[in-house]
Amino acid sequence: MLTFGILALVILGYADALLAERHPSTSCDLSGARLQVPADQTQLIAPTYAPSFIGIGVGTQNYTCNATTSTYALVGAVGEIFDSSCLYGTPAFESAPTLAYDVWSATTGITIQEVIITLGLMPDPAVLGQHYYVPNPVGSGLSPKWDFTSSGVTAGNPNAYVIGVKTGNLPSSNSSDIDELMVKAVEGELASEVFRMETNGGQPPTHCAAGYSNIAIKYTAQYWFF
Ligand SMILES: *[C@@H]1O[C@H](CO)[C@@H](O)[C@H](O)[C@H]1NC(C)=O
Numbered sequence: 001m002l003t004f005g006i007l008a009l010v011i012l013g014y015a016d017a018l019l020a021e022r023h024p025s026t027s028c029d030l031s032g033a034r035l036q037v038p039a040d041q042t043q044l045i046a047p048t049y050a051p052s053f054i055g056i057g058v059g060t061q062n063y064t065c066n067a068t069t070s071t072y073a074l075v076g077a078v079g080e081i082f083d084s085s086c087l088y089g090t091p092a093f094e095s096a097p098t099l100a101y102d103v104w105s106a107t108t109g110i111t112i113q114e115v116i117i118t119l120g121l122m123p124d125p126a127v128l129g130q131h132y133y134v135p136n137p138v139g140s141g142l143s144p145k146w147d148f149t150s151s152g153v154t155a156g157n158p159n160a161y162v163i164g165v166k167t168g169n170l171p172s173s174n175s176s177d178i179d180e181l182m183v184k185a186v187e188g189e190l191a192s193e194v195f196r197m198e199t200n201g202g203q204p205p206t207h208c209a210a211g212y213s214n215i216a217i218k219y220t221a222q223y224w225f226f
Pocket residue numbers: 066067068069073
């Protein structure tokens with residue numbers, strides 16, 4: 001951990017310089033890309049056509065303690081989504097969320113951008129947009145939003161966002177990892193469906209007690225936008 005910390009500090013110096021001279025978004029053709037979902041399950045149904053965007057999400061899932069049930073309840077998430085279209089078809093495409101998680105979860109004081117640059121998989125990591133939660137526009141509670149209005153090729157388009165409702169939910173085999181999800185759009189023109197796949201981390205501890213403060217659990221995932 002200590003060695004990693006020193007290494008990370010060295011890398012961070014370069015990362016700042018790299019970020020400063022970052023070029024505009026790089027993206028690759030996704031017309032041949034197809035989402036594969038696990039067999040033997042009915043929660044996630046892959047579209048038979050190509051996605052518009054594929055990204056790696058790096059962020060936190062935030063929870064508060066429900067004193068009645070002594071369990072953590074989700075109060076939102078914050079994440080940055082990086083274009084991973086140029087990794088599609090390479091071995092790094094599947095491993096990138098796990099590699100990013102290893103750096104993100106093992107290091108304190110590192111920014112999300114520095115995680116991606118440290119990996120070196122994407123020499124010019126382009127931000128597609130941000131992920132966070134907003135009040136449900138068609139019901140109660142909170143809904144996930146993916147907001148591409150201020151980044152990449154969609155920057156400046158006020159409709160380049162999607163707010164969704166969960167339509168499928170596949171628990172991960174590893175209980176530390178948040179579920180894989182299928183989400184249907186209820187507002188916005190960015191996509192009609194979003195899939196959260198290849199999840200790493202993000203799950204809260206199983207129990208909490210009243211008075212526990214809110215917690216933010218680091219996670220990474222692959223997001224597909226159709
Ligand atoms: C805590 O959980 C109970 C049982 O699920 C629920 O009825 C209640 O609304 C929750 N409290 C808060 C503050 O979310």
